[in-house]
Amino acid sequence: MLKRPLIIDCDPGIDDAECIMMVQGSGQFDIRGITAVHGNVPLSKTSANALFLSKLYGIDCPVYLGSEEAFIQRLSRAEYVHGNNGLIGFDYTLPEDAKFAEGHAWDFIWEEAVKQNGELEILAIGPLTNLAIAVMKYPQLPKLVKKLVIMGGAAGSGNFGVYSEYNIAQDPHACEIVLQAGFADFTMVDLNACHMVHLTKEEADALRTLPETNKFAALAKRMMKHEDSNRAKLAERGQGTFVSEDHYTCDPVAAAVLIDESIGQYVEKYAFCDCVGEMTTGQTVIDWLGFAPFKNVKIPVAMDREKFVKMYFDCVKSYDKEEC
Ligand code: RIB
Ligand code: CA
Numbered sequence: 505m506l507k508r509p510l511i512i513d514c515d516p517g518i519d520d521a522e523c524i525m526m527v528q529g530s531g532q533f534d535i536r537g538i539t540a541v542h543g544n545v546p547l548s549k550t551s552a553n554a555l556f557l558s559k560l561y562g563i564d565c566p567v568y569l570g571s572e573e574a575f576i577q578r579l580s581r582a583e584y585v586h587g588n589n590g591l592i593g594f595d596y597t598l599p600e601d602a603k604f605a606e607g608h609a610w611d612f613i614w615e616e617a618v619k620q621n622g623e624l625e626i627l628a629i630g631p632l633t634n635l636a637i638a639v640m641k642y643p644q645l646p647k648l649v650k651k652l653v654i655m656g657g658a659a660g661s662g663n664f665g666v667y668s669e670y671n672i673a674q675d676p677h678a679c680e681i682v683l684q685a686g687f688a689d690f691t692m693v694d695l696n697a698c699h700m701v702h703l704t705k706e707e708a709d710a711l712r713t714l715p716e717t718n719k720f721a722a723l724a725k726r727m728m729k730h731e732d733s734n735r736a737k738l739a740e741r742g743q744g745t746f747v748s749e750d751h752y753t754c755d756p757v758a759a760a761v762l763i764d765e766s767i768g769q770y771v772e773k774y775a776f777c778d779c780v781g782e783m784t785t786g787q788t789v790i791d792w793l794g795f796a797p798f799k800n801v802k803i804p805v806a807m808d809r810e811k812f813v814k815m816y817f818d819c820v821k822s823y824d825k826e827e828c
Contacts, residue, residue: 571634631674651691680776
């Protein structure tokens with residue numbers, strides 16, 4: 505089976521790490537490159553984490569540096585979620601031969617789109633700055649991209665602003681450029697979609713006991729330990745009862761939609777990103793009633809949780825085979 509040519513644009517981020525694990529573990533993709541962008545932590549760290557993850561998962565592809573900052577918006581990072589190094593303190597040493605590719609992420613995205621002659625797919629799971637720069641510099645890019653899936657946006661309430669999801673809130677102007685750029689097959693896996701699937705506590709517990717020969721095991725155990733300590737801290741503050749012991753995550757849901765679109769049901773709508781509202785900047789405003797004369801994005805309205813759990817662990821198990 506011909507593998508699907510793919511670029512992953514990311515801001516690792518522990519859920520980015522889960523997502524990239526799934527994409528590579530699915531065995532469906534020829535990952536042509538990974539492009540790092542500012543986001544959860546500064547670019548210096550997201551890029552190092554992307555390079556580490558490519559080596560950890562055995563992805564033989566270049567890793568490119570992207571934008572250090574958003575177009576205009578300057579917001580906080582998310583060390584409070586992902587830890588200071590972006591991978592919740594998971595300690596690693598980059599192999600001697602680990603180097604970033606020469607050139608900018610946005611130029612690579614264009615060059616690869618031309619090379620793949622309309623077959624390139626893009627998975628963007630961080631702020632959309634790199635993709636927006638690519639679109640601004642190469643306006644023909646959308647015509648050469650077969651499928652774009654992003655983790656971003658909030659059809660309902662947000663997780664950064666009242667109405668804004670983190671990735672979009674970090675660079676709303678980039679999101680608006682990408683939304684209006686004319687990508688023909690564009691799926692926005694928003695926060696609502698992410699909250700439709702999760703691993704129950706019992707299912708997630710399997711991540712604590714992965715065999716050490718599994719390449720994802722150490723990172724998975726660190727992730728579960730980090731969640732346990734967060735829950736303990738909240739419990740100390742008397743908020744423990746409101747904290748689920750299930751494992752909710754975001755970027756892997758976009759991976760699942762990319763791997764097998766039949767995992768969800770979608771509506772096609774017109775959406776734009778508010779870049780001016782004092783309280784609503786970063787909100788992905790969706791034309792649910794269909795007033796707009798055209799549609800520019802597919803939004804998941806239902807997701808198959810059981811299918812997600814099976815896909816997640818099938819991808820995890822794919823790292824069992826070789827010795828570490
Ligand atoms: O809102 C969740 C998104 O923001 C995820 O992509 C997470 O990694 C952060 O980038
Ligand atoms: Ca991310």
